Amino acid sequence: MSLLRNLFARSSVERDLDQELRAFIDLLVEEKVKQGLSPAEARRAALVEAGAVEHLKDEVRDVRRGAVLESTWQDVRYGLRLLARSPGFATLAVVTIALGIGANSAIFSVINGVVRKPLAYPAPERLMYITSQFPTLNFSKFWVSPPEYFEFKERTRTFSSVAAYSTGAMNLSEGERPERVNAALVTASMFDVLGVKPLRGQVISAQQDLPNADPVVVISNELWQSSFAGDPNIVGRQVRIQGRPNTVIGVMPSGFDLHDAKVQVWMPLALDPALRTNRGSHYLYLVGRLAPGASQAGATTELEGMLRQWREWVGTGHVPNDSTHRLQMASLQDEVVGNVKGALWVLQGAVLLVLLIACANVANLLLARAESRHREFAVRTALGAGRTRILRQFMVEGTVLSVFGAVLGLALAWWGLKYLLAMNPDSIPRAAEISLDPAVLLFTVGVALTTGLVFGLAPLLHMGDQAVSQAIRDGSARTTATMGRNRVRRALVTGEIALAVMLVIGAGLLIRTFKNLTTVDSGFDSEGRLTFALELPRATYQEGAQREQFVSGLVSRLREIPGVDRAAGMWGLPPARPVSANDTEFEGYTPKEGDPPANVDYYQIATVDYLKTMGIELRDGRGFEPTDATGALSVVINEALAKRFYKDQNPIGRRVRPDGGPNDPWFTIVGVTRDVKQGGLENPAGTELYFVFEQGVRAGYVPDQMNLVVQTSRPAASIMPAIRSTVAAMDPTLPIIQMRTMDAVVGDSLVRQRFLMQLLGIFAAVALALAAIGTYGILAYMVNERQREIGIRMALGAGTAQVVRMVLRQGVLIAAVGIVAGVVGALGLARFIRSLLYGVSPSDPVTFAAVSLVIAAVAIFACLVPMRRATRVDPLTSIRGD
């Protein structure tokens, strides 16, 4: 009640208070008159006794509930008026804060969308992701085989349902235009596990998930809209996938996906539960939903127990166990977010540093302003304004600044992030989840208020009682600098420089990492090479011979395109492709305890001209020749394989074969190539075995999907149309998949590192700029303040050199202390960034030295203007002062 009265009936409350105090004084006067004073004397005495009436009113107002609100509003209005009066200061402060807050909001919105936001399934925390591990092969995350899936599903008690899936891309032809879509082959149980109902129609039933069932497909809402224009009769419609007709049985709701695979079509995996052979064929990922009452820890314990018992259930053959073939589980959310989490927290740390620097800068700006407002506050204090009231005004002014900064920063964050994400597609998982939701807004408001309060309080550092009385006494601010005040300002700038050093070192390390990655020897030559992929649907190209014929024919036609020097086909596209890990028999090699298992990381199947087309150098023996197409079965190995299995022996002439039956043919090693990166540029090249594509029919395997590569000296864009028409002339229904230069392929494999480097680079640049402004600010201020002193020195005979030295000494001292502190800080933080680096130590002396030099140069550069101003001080005017 009284709150409302105080807020809305302000004038009546004020009037009451006025009258009450006036009556008090009148009564006091009366009393004094009665005691025998003259009316004038009585009034004077009464006023003295009443004290500072304005201050008294302030106190009473503060007592009144609601008073806080009201005077805050007054402060806000006053603050706004002040800012409007000094637009330069306001702009600088708001922009500085906007940079600090914007960077924080941007990174928080990424963390919020990618890491914090739960996956879009019911009870997503109950979903577990199960993968296998082969510790002896150094595979920490691998697939699961169908028999392993069935055995796990049948025996687990801690999961209410388990599903398996694999993903890939498929050709969808609707009418005449072929389209490439992301497909997930899933068991019928997948929809139970994920707990999502279809928007229309049905999901895959257990019967539809059996081998030889009628082909059906469930499509995503997005595909329904984009490729079928939201056709209301979509359920029941026939679409051709991989050349085969499939019946659409359902449409999933918008946003439904699995492991960020951007799945557009869901099809039955059609595993045969009765078929438990082929135990070594690992190609599935498992997702399970914990049973009610079961915990993740309980499920892990159960899985550990199963690994010890598995052998008893299955008997012989390849079975999961607790040493060489483990199964592991993690929550689906952790699995999807994966290793990007660490990088994001590093970024959040970085932007926090940026914000601290921005705060220090604004605090210094406010301090400097407080100097010039010294007298205003002194007068107000003398008139009876309470310390708390002045304090509050500082905080309110700070908050007003930071709120403006936050609004601008949010806009900056939003557009900047959109732009960077568009420039670096697929650099982080769940990018679609990044949005300006209430959590991000709340975070921004929180940051804005906190920073506003923090730097708003900075001017109080020198608003002691002494400062007030001194300001009045001084009349003008022409004294030599008050030491305490300057210590605070210098400490702030030193801190800024230290933080900037840490950030720039971090960015420098990432830039070196990226440079190391781009110059890492991939083992092939990406320049002047153009690549694309084709998938030959089994419906049209059922026989291996058909596929072999098509690809061989295409390669020779591509070679005839004017401007194309060489052309070749390959199964896997370097430098980043999934590991194949094939068990392989090396004639005469039986691994003993401690020997590497007979397994090859990467199989490559390439046409005869492949090594030359890709610029892969031979180390020993020969490459494939055209005669190999019809000649003896032969393979080429890479150096890593030679080193692992042949050590000091000569591998040329030795024989190998993929692990199969005893009647399978042997392949003779004819050559050794340099290692080519396959598992990403940042990883060591694995072992690799090259087969001749043209021998595929005899060797027993001709892939459905091939990558083609042409070498040309002409610009890529001028060759592309000819390639398209060549493919179309051979089969117009084949979509060309991802035609791009090999340089782009290599670049795309580094998209995350590039994104990280760009972001940290931007933050470091902002930090550096802010620190430079801060350094400039304090020196300019110092020169200004010491003008009189400089004038006297000059009058006494000091030369320009001495004045310059004086200013420079200050600047250099600040910079030196800041740099040392920053270097120490960076060393302390080294472990956080270690996992993001490649080929450079987190305490890399070159980076540290270079960054220190750069910062020192920037600091000295920031001294230049104040230095010049110092030398131009006119002794006469400065001494005469006012």
Add this chain to the structure above:
Amino acid sequence: MARPPAALLQGTLDLLILKALNLGALHGLGVSRRIEAITRGTFLVKPGSLFPALHRMEEAGWLAASWGNSENNRRARYYKLTAAGRRQFESEVSQWERIATAIAYALQAT
């Protein structure tokens, strides 16, 4: 030179105001003068402490204020105890007595 008035103990101002008003409604200056009288001049309550305290106690519901006329027919704001104020006064008195006894014991201890 008069003896300087003693500094008010934290919390005693409320008690003194409640005591002063327990004897009847008063305006601000009246409260001040009555405290001076009942403490035999030991405590001089300055307006800077008095008015914030009166308003705070009014907000707390211990006092009620109304405009009335002084003995010389001047309009002044009169304060009087509410029922809640009376209860507060009683509890503060008993609390004070406990403290005073405790302090007295403490000072007598050897």
